[in-house]
Amino acid sequence: MADQIAAASQALALVPSTAFSGNDMAAEFALLKSKLASIESTQDRLTSEFSALKEQFTELNTDKGPAIEELEKKLEALKKVVELELTSIYHSQQRLPARLNNSRCTVLNTPLKAPVGADGKPPPNFPATRGEFEHITKERYESILKAYGLPIKGDTDAKREAVRLYVGIPQDGL
Template sequence: MAEQVQAASQAVAMIPAMSAVAHESTLVEVIARLESIERQQDRLHEEFNELKALVQQTREGPERFEKRLDDQIKAFNLDQQRLPARLHNATASKGPNPIKAPPTASGKTPKNFPNTKGEFEHLTRERYETIMVEYGIPISGDITAKRDTLRSFLGIPA
């Protein structure tokens, strides 16, 4: 044990003695380095939070895109189902010509849909509005505007 104490004493003697000024400057350097490390940690924390937000958006993004795509596909398919009736209606140039009702979003035809172009031209404001609601067409304007909007939607010539 005496040998260990002697070896420790020699090791301590080899350490150069520092002055108070040297201790103070070393302490200032250590504090400056710690502050730099803290700033770096704050910056990394902010970057990490930004990356978390981006990952979260990426997770939500594909689902929203898929929903919008599904909605667009449904709208396209519905327009395709409506096309034969609209093409038929395009040939209805006179009052007694028959017209067909395109399917609504539910796949059904509107209640009280007119059978001919003449009957369509003489519907009441309420019947135009009922048909527009069933097709999801915005209702605005007077009876002439409603008739023209619905005529255009159904493919009936003026």
């Protein structure tokens, strides 16, 4: 289609262009008439070529060959990835206020806010204060990590640090 548009542009460029002099109206009218005829014939040719292309695309859309089915599968897979990414972005934005609140928790009795997990809900048994967070059990850290879909690796200190980073609690300040 790009080749056809380029060919049409070249055909139009070949039509001589002159400015109106006002002296010979009949000659200028004849020149305009020939230019118009050239443009109309080019439009007719482009219309017929466009119709042929349209017909070819229509045939492709109705032909359910293996390539089309494969393409549809890939499109569905990409659609699911985009939906998951949008959900992830949505939940990330929902976590921001809680993380901002938690970033100011530098005293042990400061209340914490639980960011939402992958399911859109805060994890059960999330610690209420900074002091409680610092002293919960390894199993509780693991359940929080699991609720957020984070890897559960390392000793208690590593798990505490992973949760601390994810929920926005500062390390210093105690």
